Every structure is written in C-alpha cells, then in structure tokens.
Amino acid sequence: MSSYSEPFVQGTTTQGDGAAGAPSARSASRARRRAARADGVPAHRKRSLWERIKRDRVMLLLIAPGFLYFVVFHWLPLPGNIIAFEDYQPYLGFIDSAWVGFDNFVKIFGDPTFWQALRNTLVITGLQLVLFFPIPIVLALLLNSIMSNRIRKFVQSVVYLPHFLGWVIIVSIFGQVLGATGVVPHLMQAMGMQPFEAMTTPWFFPFLVSIQSAWKDAGWGTIIFLAALMNIDQELYEAAAVDGAGPWQRMKTITIPGIMPVIILLLILNLGSILSVGFEQIVLQRDNVGAGAGEVLDTWVYYHGIQNGQWGPAAAVGLVKGVVGLALVLGANKVAHLFGQEGVYSRGK
C-alpha cells in the first residue's frame, strides 16, 4: 500500500551494499538506516507528523513553488472580493477604502446593463447547452461506429485540431469564412438569398458564438465519450446480438445507459458554469455587435472594473457570479448523487 516504507529498507540492509552507487550516497544511506534502526520504529506504527516532515523534506521543498502558486493566485485573491463592499480607491487600498455595505449590490441590481449582461449570458449558455452539448455525443457515436481504424484515426485527427487554436485565431478565421467576403455569404447569394453579416448582426450573436464553440471543441469533446464507449463491456453487445437485438435496440439498451454517467457529469459541469461563457471569445467580438447583444457578465466586469475604474460594482458582479456558480456546481452534484450517479466528486469510496 504505502509507496515508501523505511521498515522495508531496514529488512534488506545487506542487499543494498552490493549494488552500484556513489560511495558517499551509500554510506549516507547506511547511516540513515542505522538511525532508523536505533529509533526502533516498529513497522506497523504510524509515523508521527514530525518524523514524516523530516523524511519528506525534499518532497515538501519540491512542492513549495507549486503550493505557493495556488495560494498566491487562487486563495489569496479571494479576500480581495471584499472590495465588493467598499468604495474602492486604488490609491487607498483595501484597508482604507470606505466601507459601503451593500451599496454596490444595490447599484448593480438597479443597473439595466447588468440585467442585459445576465440575460445575454444565460441566452448564450442556454443555447450552447441545447445546440452544442449533444454534438460531441452524436459525433462520438458516429466515430465509434466507423469500423476502419485508419479512417477513424484520420477523422479524429481532423476534428481534434481546432481545439488547439486560440480564440484570436478562430475569430479571425470565422471572419474570413462568414464575414462579408466569405464563403457563406457567397453561397447565400448564389442561392438567391439576401446575404447577411453573420459577424456583426446582433440577434445572430448567440448563434455565432455557439457555432464557433462547436467548431472549436465538438471534436475534442468526443474524447471523453469515446473513452466511455470503450469502457462498455463488448460482451454485452454480443449477448444482445445473439438474443436478437438489432443495432438500434443495442444502442438504446446498452450504449446510451453505458455512457449516461459521463453525460450527466458533463451536464453538471455545464450547469455549474452557466454564468461563464468563453470570456476571450466574447471580449474579442463584443464590439462587433455592440454591448446590447455582446455584453456578458465577465465582459461587464472587465469593462466596468478594469477599463472604467468602477472597482466596487465590478467586484460585486464578479462575487455574485462566483458564489452562484459554486452553488450551482455543488447543487447539481447533490442532485446527481440523489439520482445515484457519481457526479463530479464523491466523498469516500
């Protein structure tokens, strides 16, 4: 069980000496072993914390930079949310800025642009959930049904690729394809339709964003479902086929239930992030359609806070979003547990 046990070393004292190794290191280890024996720590006793710290000092040193990173950039900024309750002035700092209680929240809840941003966010994430979420599942089923290994690998390589492009590149490419001179307007014109500006039409914006997300990540999203499909016991299919179940029946009774836990897991994750749309993606295109259609909560925070210096209200929106998001994840996970699914995390084994 335990990966590293000195008692084991103790029991094999004589073996080590014959093996190659730097003499200094060897004598050091011998000294350590002697020390261990002198301690008389029985093999079964759990080591005290101090002993473990001493034993693990190198490990802890190796961990230190990473641990510091998580503390400094993920945990320490959390109290910074206090400025949501302050009239924050950068030159005064957290401590000396005036405390205003819930004024910032009152202010944002009375601000129509905030509600507009919230509405846009929900429209976009809702649309993505409806339009985008099933695509990887269907694509995975399609890929899984391709019998030729070579063709399947080829298709996989093609559809995974866009995932690795940054949003700046993707938005540029979409401008070329859907923009005024792109292929889609040309096709529409050829079919006698009125071409329209896909990149700049406000009502189309949620669709545009969803299509871009699908193009970028639908292929990548199949990986998790393909893995789930691989995990289904192939003998189930064989048994079902022998019993006379056709392809559709096998899909309905074996495949879909087999990947259901993963589907539910991803639905939960998606629900948890229903207040977050791809920030980079939106901030690049917001000005094409104007704030009315293109503003989402994250961009609201960015433009009001960092651009215009309304730190307090911006932090208040960020805080509301963060708290609601966390509550959504935890709540959705709870629901999944109630339905007997594993969810994102589980307590114990």
Added chain:
Amino acid sequence: MASDVQLTTRAVVMPRTRRRNSSADSARPAWMEKPSRIGTAGKALLVTLICVATIYPFLTVISTSLSDSTDIANANGLVLFPLHPTFAAYETIFSGGIVTAALVRSMLITVIGTLCSLAATIGMAYGLSRRDLAFGRFILLTALFTMLFTPGIIPSFLMVKQLGLLGSYAALVLPTLISAFNLVVVRSFFMGLPQELFEAARIDGAGDFRILVKIVLPLSKGVLAVVGLFYAVAYWNAFFNAMLYLNSDMWPLSMILRQYVLLGSPLDTASVGEISAPSQAIQMAVVVISVIPILLVYPFLQKYFTKGVLTGAVKG
C-alpha cells in the same frame, strides 16, 4: 489510503485502450450485422462533410494569404485557389518589424513559460505522489479545490498589480503557472510507476531528488511531453493576460493578431516603400503564422492523446 474527497475526473472514465481486434484494419466482430449500403453511404457523406467543414477554413485562409490583389478582386474576396501565388504578404509583414518582433516575443514567452510550468508541475506532482506525505492531503486539496472556483477577474487583477507584475512578462507566466488538471494527470502517472524501482534506488542510497531525476523523469517522458505541449499551446494562444497586463510594445503575436486582423488597424509597414500585397492577404498571412507552430506540434500531441495517455492517467 487515497484522499477521501475525490475531486473531478473520478467518474471521468479510464479507457482501457482496447485494441479492437488486432491486425486487420476493419474489425467488425463476428456477431455484428453487415452494415447496410445506405447506412454506410450516409455515414461516409456525414464524415466527409465534417472533415470539409473543419479543413476548409484553413485552406481559404492559406489561399488568401498567398493571393495578390487581382486574385482577391476577381474572386470578390473569396479565394479558393490563388491563380497568381505570391509571398508578397509574408514579405511585407516580415519587413515591417512589428510581426517579427511579436513572433520572437511569443516564442520566448512560450518556451520559458512552458519550462517554468513543467518544472513546478513536476515538483508538486512528484511530492504529492507519495501516499503518506506530511500535509499531503491538505496540499492536494488546496490545489484541487481551485478547480471549483475562480477568485474573479478583479481580485486576480489586483493581486497581480499588488505583486508589482504589471508591465512585466512574469504576469503572463506566474498567474497561470500550473493547471490543476495537468497536475492531477502527472501525479497519477507518477503514482502508477512501479514502486519497486523507487525502493531499490532507495536501498542503493538515492535520495528523493535523485530518484526523481534518475528514475521518475526518464520513465515519464511521454506524459511530460503531452503536458508540456498543452502548456506550450496555452502560452502561445494566451492573449487576455497580455491585454490586461502588458503595454503595446510588449505584445505577443496573439495581441498583434487581434489588433491588425480583428480590429483592423493598419499594419505599420510604411517603411518598406511600396506595398504590393493586399491588406486582406496580409491579415491572413498573420493568421497563418500564428497557426503554423500549432500545426507543427499537433502530430506529437495527437500521437499521445490517441494512446489515451491523458484520459487514462486521470484518476482521483
């Protein structure tokens, strides 16, 4: 022995990369019906459509970047194939200096950032791979819980500002040093290595650090290559941190792309004298240059993730 709270990825499947029958390319099991002709044709059509929809945008971007102004004018902007291929657009952007400098900056940021991220990830993952590490659970949870929440844009920005990182390249690397997901992947891989090797080395007197360098790292080249490439791609693509924290004379390529392609600012190339390349071609040339490094590393990435290295390694 493993931690009680198993965050994420526990339900996230571990594919036993099952070889679907060994040698033959097609692997239809004996019990399965012969596929119908219509079904096969429909599938083939669908798959072809999907591939075209993915590849076509790349082709049009490349063709446009190689076109001259008559091509673009004749095709009404939609160039399928440049009749007069020319590298004028590329010559223009590389003589301007702005793109070249940004390209060099982006490469440096990517290389240095990736090395820092890898080092920090390896150190932390290796330390946490010991099952009864002192404070092990506490440290692990400190890292893993960050997957559930973000501190928010404003507090993060203020933290970077407070640390005095505004206007420094460190602001591009430090705030995104480790991805908790990559940490979990590497840690699980380390934990899966045969423990007997470590015990043998320990008997020979190797300390924890020596074991890391001499045994663990050589055995983990594959997973480290994937994680490294993921970091590299992220650094290459990142633009938001650059937009927040850097002045325009420090911009990486992604910000240049935004400025000149998306916002349409004219690329300042007046110093070249005559500019023959049309602006559309120049813009697409910048896109191509941004995509090329990703295309170069893609085969390596692909080699590993089809093997299931990533998903396979992910366990609580």
